[in-house]
Amino acid sequence: MDLSYSHAQNQRVLKQRNLLVVVAAALAGLAALLLTLGISRDREVVLQPVLQSPVTVSSAGVSRQYLEMITRDVVVLTLDRSPQNLEYWMNQVLAITSPRAQGKIKGDLLKIVNEQRGSSIAQFFTIQSMAIDPKNLRSEVTGELHTIVGNKVISNERRTFRYDWEYEGLSLRLVGFGMVRTGKELDQ
Structure with a gap:
């Protein structure tokens, strides 16, 4: 039972880590897009x-x-x-x-x-x-x-x-x- 509980716990942590990586990548992409727009836009x-x-x-x-x-x-x-x-x-x-x-x-x-x-x-x-x-x-x-x-x-x-x-x-x-x-x- 300890092995199945440990495996489930590891799977949950793995899913959280993967979700965090996807969110971080999306935020990095959004930041790069905003930076590109900010640089190319005329400043006033x-x-x-x-x-x-x-x-x-x-x-x-x-x-x-x-x-x-x-x-x-x-x-x-x-x-x-x-x-x-x-x-x-x-x-x-x-x-x-x-x-x-x-x-x-x-x-x-x-x-x-x-x-x-x-x-x-x-x-x-x-x-x-x-x-x-x-x-x-x-x-x-x-x-x-x-x-x-x-x-x-x-x-x-x-x-x-x-x-x-x-x-x-x-x-x-x-x-x-x-x-x-x-x-x-x-x-x-």
């Missing part, structure tokens, strides 16, 4: 509403609205400067710059910092129009560039500036910007 981050409607960022690409908002803010950052904020200005521009473009942009910014340091020349830009190309990650902004020496405005010139971007993961980074003249980009 919902940002706080800054405009009339909420803005989302997707791994599928940059929306026109998001690129326009970022361009608007970067135009103010890159084109409004005075001798009192040159270090901050340069560091903030470099903070939004792509690592692959930082060397060139830093060199260009250092030229401006060295030229403007100790002077009383300031500038600001008023946006009049913006052309956004989210497919090619390019923005062109036209407006008035105001130059001030001391407390006197010495020039107001209509200018167009081009901003080139890269989008990697969920991060939009600046790769270049400059003034557009006769179809050519001059470094800012």
